[in-house]
Amino acid sequence: MAKAPSAAENGSAEKNAAAKWAVRYSNMQELLFFAYRDFTAGPDAILSDYGFGRAHHRVLHFVHRWPGLTVADLLEILGITKQSLARVLKQLIDAGHIEQKTNVRDRRQRELYLTKEGESLAAALSAPQWRLIEEALQAAGTEHYDAIVAFLRRMIDEDGRLAIGALEEHRRRPEGD
Template structure:
Protein backbone atom coordinates (compact mmCIF):
# COMPACT_ATOMS: atom_id res chain seq x y z
CA UNK A 1 0.00 0.00 0.00
CA UNK A 2 1.42 3.36 -1.00
CA UNK A 3 1.35 6.26 1.39
CA UNK A 4 2.25 9.88 1.20
CA UNK A 5 5.05 11.43 3.22
CA UNK A 6 4.24 14.80 4.72
CA UNK A 7 6.41 17.44 6.30
CA UNK A 8 6.49 16.75 10.04
CA UNK A 9 6.01 20.48 10.68
CA UNK A 10 2.67 20.30 8.85
CA UNK A 11 1.25 17.83 11.35
CA UNK A 12 2.51 19.43 14.55
CA UNK A 13 -0.65 20.57 16.26
CA UNK A 14 -1.71 21.30 19.79
CA UNK A 15 -4.60 19.34 21.43
CA UNK A 16 -7.14 21.90 20.19
CA UNK A 17 -6.22 21.11 16.59
CA UNK A 18 -4.64 24.49 15.85
CA UNK A 19 -1.17 24.71 14.34
CA UNK A 20 1.35 25.06 17.18
CA UNK A 21 3.81 27.93 16.99
CA UNK A 22 7.25 26.38 16.66
CA UNK A 23 9.12 29.54 17.58
CA UNK A 24 8.95 32.13 20.32
CA UNK A 25 7.64 35.64 19.64
CA UNK A 26 11.18 36.94 19.37
CA UNK A 27 12.20 34.28 16.88
CA UNK A 28 9.20 35.10 14.70
CA UNK A 29 11.03 38.31 13.82
CA UNK A 30 14.18 36.49 12.68
CA UNK A 31 15.44 36.92 9.14
CA UNK A 32 14.27 34.46 6.45
CA UNK A 33 17.78 32.96 6.35
CA UNK A 34 17.41 32.01 10.01
CA UNK A 35 14.06 30.38 9.29
CA UNK A 36 15.59 28.48 6.38
CA UNK A 37 18.42 27.32 8.62
CA UNK A 38 15.93 26.04 11.18
CA UNK A 39 13.97 24.24 8.47
CA UNK A 40 17.20 22.57 7.31
CA UNK A 41 17.92 21.44 10.87
CA UNK A 42 14.40 20.04 11.23
CA UNK A 43 14.99 18.16 7.99
CA UNK A 44 18.13 16.66 9.54
CA UNK A 45 16.13 15.63 12.61
CA UNK A 46 13.52 13.95 10.44
CA UNK A 47 16.14 12.20 8.33
CA UNK A 48 17.71 10.97 11.55
CA UNK A 49 14.36 9.48 12.62
CA UNK A 50 13.95 7.65 9.33
CA UNK A 51 17.57 6.49 9.21
CA UNK A 52 17.26 5.12 12.76
CA UNK A 53 13.99 3.40 11.86
CA UNK A 54 15.65 1.48 9.03
CA UNK A 55 18.95 0.93 10.89
CA UNK A 56 17.09 -0.76 13.74
CA UNK A 57 14.41 -2.32 11.55
CA UNK A 58 16.76 -4.90 10.03
CA UNK A 59 17.75 -6.48 13.37
CA UNK A 60 14.28 -5.92 14.88
CA UNK A 61 12.87 -8.54 12.52
CA UNK A 62 15.47 -11.09 13.69
CA UNK A 63 15.07 -10.19 17.37
CA UNK A 64 11.30 -10.69 17.14
CA UNK A 65 11.88 -14.35 16.31
CA UNK A 66 13.38 -14.76 19.79
CA UNK A 67 10.87 -12.56 21.58
CA UNK A 68 13.62 -9.97 22.09
CA UNK A 69 13.62 -6.22 21.63
CA UNK A 70 16.17 -3.46 21.21
CA UNK A 71 17.20 -3.54 24.87
CA UNK A 72 18.25 -7.19 24.43
CA UNK A 73 20.16 -6.21 21.30
CA UNK A 74 22.11 -3.45 23.04
CA UNK A 75 22.99 -5.63 26.01
CA UNK A 76 24.08 -8.53 23.81
CA UNK A 77 26.07 -6.24 21.51
CA UNK A 78 28.17 -4.65 24.24
CA UNK A 79 28.70 -7.88 26.16
CA UNK A 80 29.80 -9.63 22.97
CA UNK A 81 32.15 -6.78 22.02
CA UNK A 82 33.59 -6.49 25.55
CA UNK A 83 33.99 -9.97 27.09
CA UNK A 84 34.11 -9.83 30.88
CA UNK A 85 32.15 -6.58 31.00
CA UNK A 86 31.05 -5.69 34.52
CA UNK A 87 27.36 -5.21 35.16
CA UNK A 88 28.16 -1.78 36.65
CA UNK A 89 29.95 -0.75 33.45
CA UNK A 90 27.06 -1.98 31.32
CA UNK A 91 24.70 0.21 33.34
CA UNK A 92 26.94 3.21 32.62
CA UNK A 93 27.03 2.45 28.91
CA UNK A 94 23.30 1.95 28.47
CA UNK A 95 22.14 4.54 31.03
CA UNK A 96 19.22 2.41 32.14
CA UNK A 97 17.99 1.42 35.58
CA UNK A 98 19.19 -1.67 37.42
CA UNK A 99 15.65 -3.03 37.24
CA UNK A 100 15.49 -2.67 33.46
CA UNK A 101 18.87 -4.30 32.98
CA UNK A 102 18.06 -7.09 35.42
CA UNK A 103 14.93 -8.02 33.47
CA UNK A 104 16.75 -8.15 30.13
CA UNK A 105 19.82 -9.93 31.52
CA UNK A 106 17.68 -12.53 33.25
CA UNK A 107 16.10 -13.46 29.92
CA UNK A 108 19.38 -13.49 27.99
CA UNK A 109 21.08 -15.60 30.66
CA UNK A 110 18.08 -17.87 31.10
CA UNK A 111 17.91 -18.60 27.39
CA UNK A 112 21.64 -19.22 27.08
CA UNK A 113 22.80 -16.13 25.18
CA UNK A 114 24.90 -14.65 27.99
CA UNK A 115 26.68 -16.18 30.95
CA UNK A 116 27.89 -14.42 34.07
CA UNK A 117 30.86 -15.29 36.23
CA UNK A 118 32.20 -14.00 39.49
CA UNK A 119 35.27 -11.76 39.34
CA UNK A 120 38.64 -13.37 40.05
CA UNK A 121 39.61 -10.76 42.65
CA UNK A 122 36.19 -9.71 43.90
CA UNK A 123 33.75 -12.62 43.96
CA UNK A 124 30.88 -10.16 44.32
CA UNK A 125 31.59 -8.76 40.88
CA UNK A 126 29.49 -10.10 38.03
CA UNK A 127 31.34 -10.36 34.73
CA UNK A 128 29.35 -10.94 31.56
CA UNK A 129 30.26 -13.04 28.53
CA UNK A 130 28.39 -13.95 25.35
CA UNK A 131 27.96 -17.70 24.90
CA UNK A 132 28.49 -19.41 21.55
CA UNK A 133 24.76 -19.03 20.94
CA UNK A 134 24.89 -15.37 21.94
CA UNK A 135 27.91 -14.72 19.76
CA UNK A 136 26.13 -16.16 16.71
CA UNK A 137 23.11 -13.92 17.26
CA UNK A 138 25.19 -10.82 18.02
CA UNK A 139 27.26 -11.28 14.87
CA UNK A 140 24.16 -11.85 12.75
CA UNK A 141 22.60 -8.61 14.00
CA UNK A 142 25.83 -6.66 13.57
CA UNK A 143 26.27 -7.96 10.01
CA UNK A 144 22.86 -6.55 9.06
CA UNK A 145 23.70 -3.12 10.41
CA UNK A 146 27.24 -3.09 9.02
CA UNK A 147 25.83 -3.88 5.58
CA UNK A 148 23.46 -0.90 5.77
CA UNK A 149 26.15 1.48 7.06
CA UNK A 150 28.64 0.27 4.44
CA UNK A 151 26.14 0.87 1.63
CA UNK A 152 25.25 4.32 2.95
CA UNK A 153 28.89 5.39 3.26
CA UNK A 154 29.63 4.13 -0.25
CA UNK A 155 26.65 6.07 -1.62
CA UNK A 156 27.64 9.23 0.27
CA UNK A 157 31.11 9.39 -1.25
CA UNK A 158 34.77 9.07 -0.27
CA UNK A 159 34.75 11.77 2.42
CA UNK A 160 31.65 10.43 4.18
CA UNK A 161 33.34 8.06 6.63
CA UNK A 162 35.42 10.66 8.44
CA UNK A 163 32.60 13.24 8.36
CA UNK A 164 30.10 10.71 9.71
CA UNK A 165 32.38 9.77 12.60
CA UNK A 166 32.84 13.41 13.51
CA UNK A 167 29.10 14.07 13.29
CA UNK A 168 28.09 11.07 15.40
CA UNK A 169 30.71 11.84 18.06
CA UNK A 170 29.53 15.45 18.17
CA UNK A 171 25.95 14.23 18.76
CA UNK A 172 27.08 12.52 21.97
CA UNK A 173 27.02 14.56 25.18
CA UNK A 174 30.38 16.21 25.71
CA UNK A 175 30.84 14.68 29.15
CA UNK A 176 30.39 11.16 27.69
CA UNK A 177 32.37 11.61 24.48
CA UNK A 178 35.80 10.47 25.68
CA UNK A 179 34.32 7.39 27.33
CA UNK A 180 32.44 6.47 24.15
CA UNK A 181 35.53 7.00 21.99
CA UNK A 182 37.49 4.63 24.23
CA UNK A 183 34.69 2.07 24.31
CA UNK A 184 34.15 1.88 20.56
CA UNK A 185 37.83 2.46 19.78
CA UNK A 186 37.29 5.19 17.23
CA UNK A 187 40.06 5.05 14.66
CA UNK A 188 41.56 7.75 12.45
CA UNK A 189 39.83 8.23 9.09
CA UNK A 190 40.56 5.44 6.67
CA UNK A 191 41.60 2.90 9.32
CA UNK A 192 39.40 -0.13 8.69
CA UNK A 193 40.74 -2.22 11.58
CA UNK A 194 39.27 -0.33 14.52
CA UNK A 195 37.32 -2.50 16.92
CA UNK A 196 38.02 -5.77 15.11
CA UNK A 197 40.37 -7.21 17.71
CA UNK A 198 38.85 -6.30 21.04
Protein backbone atom coordinates in the same frame (compact mmCIF):
# COMPACT_ATOMS: atom_id res chain seq x y z
CA MET B 1 16.30 31.09 16.65
CA ALA B 2 19.27 29.01 15.64
CA LYS B 3 22.12 30.94 14.16
CA ALA B 4 23.50 29.56 10.94
CA PRO B 5 27.11 28.47 10.82
CA SER B 6 29.18 31.22 9.23
CA ALA B 7 26.07 33.29 8.48
CA ALA B 8 26.78 36.75 7.21
CA GLU B 9 25.69 39.38 9.72
CA ASN B 10 24.15 41.81 7.26
CA GLY B 11 20.46 42.47 6.86
CA SER B 12 18.32 40.32 4.60
CA ALA B 13 21.20 38.17 3.41
CA GLU B 14 21.48 37.07 7.00
CA LYS B 15 17.76 36.38 7.11
CA ASN B 16 17.92 34.20 4.05
CA ALA B 17 20.86 32.29 5.39
CA ALA B 18 19.06 31.73 8.67
CA ALA B 19 15.98 30.45 6.85
CA LYS B 20 18.10 28.13 4.75
CA TRP B 21 19.63 26.62 7.85
CA ALA B 22 16.30 26.36 9.59
CA VAL B 23 15.09 24.15 6.76
CA ARG B 24 18.26 22.14 6.89
CA TYR B 25 17.95 21.60 10.61
CA SER B 26 14.34 20.49 10.25
CA ASN B 27 15.39 18.10 7.53
CA MET B 28 18.10 16.77 9.76
CA GLN B 29 15.64 16.17 12.59
CA GLU B 30 13.49 14.10 10.30
CA LEU B 31 16.37 12.24 8.74
CA LEU B 32 17.62 11.21 12.15
CA PHE B 33 14.19 10.03 13.16
CA PHE B 34 13.59 7.96 10.04
CA ALA B 35 17.14 6.71 9.77
CA TYR B 36 17.24 5.47 13.32
CA ARG B 37 13.88 3.82 12.99
CA ASP B 38 14.82 1.96 9.84
CA PHE B 39 18.28 1.20 11.18
CA THR B 40 16.74 -0.77 14.04
CA ALA B 41 14.06 -2.44 11.94
CA GLY B 42 16.35 -5.20 10.62
CA PRO B 43 17.56 -6.54 13.96
CA ASP B 44 14.10 -6.06 15.48
CA ALA B 45 12.67 -8.54 13.01
CA ILE B 46 15.27 -11.16 13.93
CA LEU B 47 14.89 -10.52 17.64
CA SER B 48 11.16 -11.12 17.63
CA ASP B 49 11.82 -14.70 16.52
CA TYR B 50 13.63 -15.22 19.82
CA GLY B 51 11.12 -13.34 21.92
CA PHE B 52 13.74 -10.67 22.45
CA GLY B 53 13.57 -6.92 21.93
CA ARG B 54 15.83 -4.03 21.15
CA ALA B 55 17.11 -3.97 24.70
CA HIS B 56 18.52 -7.46 24.29
CA HIS B 57 20.33 -6.39 21.15
CA ARG B 58 22.05 -3.57 22.98
CA VAL B 59 23.25 -5.87 25.71
CA LEU B 60 24.54 -8.43 23.23
CA HIS B 61 26.27 -5.71 21.25
CA PHE B 62 28.13 -4.17 24.16
CA VAL B 63 29.11 -7.49 25.70
CA HIS B 64 30.43 -8.52 22.31
CA ARG B 65 32.42 -5.33 22.01
CA TRP B 66 33.84 -5.42 25.53
CA PRO B 67 33.96 -9.00 26.78
CA GLY B 68 34.28 -9.22 30.53
CA LEU B 69 32.23 -6.10 31.06
CA THR B 70 30.67 -5.89 34.52
CA VAL B 71 27.03 -5.27 35.22
CA ALA B 72 27.87 -1.82 36.56
CA ASP B 73 29.72 -0.97 33.34
CA LEU B 74 26.73 -1.97 31.32
CA LEU B 75 24.40 0.10 33.45
CA GLU B 76 26.56 3.15 32.89
CA ILE B 77 26.77 2.64 29.14
CA LEU B 78 23.11 1.98 28.61
CA GLY B 79 21.96 4.62 31.05
CA ILE B 80 19.12 2.50 32.40
CA THR B 81 18.27 1.19 35.86
CA LYS B 82 19.52 -2.13 37.13
CA GLN B 83 15.94 -3.40 37.32
CA SER B 84 15.47 -2.74 33.64
CA LEU B 85 18.77 -4.34 32.78
CA ALA B 86 18.18 -7.31 35.08
CA ARG B 87 15.11 -8.35 33.15
CA VAL B 88 16.76 -8.60 29.76
CA LEU B 89 20.06 -9.86 31.14
CA LYS B 90 18.36 -12.70 32.96
CA GLN B 91 16.56 -13.74 29.79
CA LEU B 92 19.79 -13.69 27.82
CA ILE B 93 21.57 -15.77 30.45
CA ASP B 94 18.70 -18.24 30.72
CA ALA B 95 18.63 -18.57 26.95
CA GLY B 96 22.33 -19.36 26.97
CA HIS B 97 23.55 -16.32 25.08
CA ILE B 98 25.49 -14.73 27.91
CA GLU B 99 27.68 -16.20 30.62
CA GLN B 100 28.64 -14.65 33.92
CA LYS B 101 31.99 -15.24 35.56
CA THR B 102 32.90 -14.04 38.99
CA ASN B 103 35.82 -11.65 38.93
CA VAL B 104 38.68 -13.29 40.83
CA ARG B 105 39.92 -10.02 42.27
CA ASP B 106 36.56 -8.77 43.45
CA ARG B 107 34.15 -11.61 43.87
CA ARG B 108 31.20 -9.21 43.98
CA GLN B 109 31.62 -8.36 40.33
CA ARG B 110 30.22 -10.48 37.53
CA GLU B 111 32.04 -10.37 34.23
CA LEU B 112 29.83 -10.85 31.22
CA TYR B 113 30.79 -12.89 28.17
CA LEU B 114 28.95 -14.08 25.10
CA THR B 115 28.57 -17.80 24.59
CA LYS B 116 28.97 -19.27 21.13
CA GLU B 117 25.24 -18.87 20.55
CA GLY B 118 25.44 -15.32 21.82
CA GLU B 119 28.25 -14.51 19.41
CA SER B 120 26.37 -15.90 16.48
CA LEU B 121 23.16 -14.10 17.41
CA ALA B 122 25.07 -10.85 17.84
CA ALA B 123 26.62 -11.32 14.43
CA ALA B 124 23.26 -12.04 12.85
CA LEU B 125 21.79 -8.91 14.41
CA SER B 126 24.62 -6.74 13.25
CA ALA B 127 24.55 -7.99 9.69
CA PRO B 128 21.60 -5.92 8.45
CA GLN B 129 22.93 -2.85 10.21
CA TRP B 130 26.38 -3.26 8.71
CA ARG B 131 24.82 -3.66 5.33
CA LEU B 132 22.87 -0.44 5.79
CA ILE B 133 25.91 1.45 7.04
CA GLU B 134 27.97 0.19 4.16
CA GLU B 135 25.38 1.24 1.60
CA ALA B 136 24.91 4.59 3.28
CA LEU B 137 28.65 5.22 3.34
CA GLN B 138 28.88 4.39 -0.32
CA ALA B 139 26.03 6.80 -1.01
CA ALA B 140 27.70 9.52 1.01
CA GLY B 141 31.18 8.81 -0.32
CA THR B 142 33.54 6.84 1.90
CA GLU B 143 35.94 9.75 1.97
CA HIS B 144 33.46 11.49 4.28
CA TYR B 145 33.65 8.75 6.90
CA ASP B 146 35.59 10.87 9.36
CA ALA B 147 33.22 13.80 8.97
CA ILE B 148 30.18 11.60 9.58
CA VAL B 149 31.78 10.11 12.65
CA ALA B 150 32.67 13.57 13.92
CA PHE B 151 29.10 14.69 13.36
CA LEU B 152 27.58 11.78 15.26
CA ARG B 153 30.16 11.89 18.00
CA ARG B 154 29.52 15.55 18.68
CA MET B 155 25.83 14.81 19.10
CA ILE B 156 26.62 12.61 22.08
CA ASP B 157 26.66 14.50 25.32
CA GLU B 158 29.73 14.99 27.43
CA ASP B 159 28.91 12.17 29.84
CA GLY B 160 28.35 9.73 27.04
CA ARG B 161 31.63 10.56 25.38
CA LEU B 162 33.35 10.16 28.72
CA ALA B 163 31.68 6.80 29.31
CA ILE B 164 32.87 5.56 25.94
CA GLY B 165 36.35 6.87 26.67
CA ALA B 166 36.40 5.16 30.04
CA LEU B 167 35.52 1.85 28.44
CA GLU B 168 38.19 2.18 25.81
CA GLU B 169 40.66 2.80 28.58
CA HIS B 170 39.37 -0.17 30.54
CA ARG B 171 39.92 -2.26 27.46
CA ARG B 172 43.50 -1.15 27.03
CA ARG B 173 44.18 -2.06 30.67
CA PRO B 174 42.62 -5.54 30.96
CA GLU B 175 43.67 -5.88 34.61
CA GLY B 176 41.55 -9.00 35.00
CA ASP B 177 44.08 -11.74 34.29
